[in-house]
Amino acid sequence: MDTERSINQLRSQAIQLGEQANAAAAEAMQRSQEAADAMSHAMKAGYSEAEKAMRKHPMETLAVCIGVSLAAGLVLGLSMMATGRR
Numbered sequence: 442m443d444t445e446r447s448i449n450q451l452r453s454q455a456i457q458l459g460e461q462a463n464a465a466a467a468e469a470m471q472r473s474q475e476a477a478d479a480m481s482h483a484m485k486a487g488y489s490e491a492e493k494a495m496r497k498h499p500m501e502t503l504a505v506c507i508g509v510s511l512a513a514g515l516v517l518g519l520s521m522m523a524t525g526r527r
Contacts, residue, residue, distance in 0.1 A: 495502045
């Protein structure tokens, strides 16, 4: 009888722990979904602002793109020369 009672108690505790784990997982999933939604909203807003700025100042945007490309090419070229690659 004591063994059966102990088994039932262990089973009950296991069920409780499983329910607590499920609740914690559900809460974590909800929080992560909320964070992902907030991040998505912020990224869309940032993209919209960047798009507006590019439309408002197209020549400046082009100049920045060319400058960044030249700088990246220069860094890449110098690093390849330093390692002996051509």
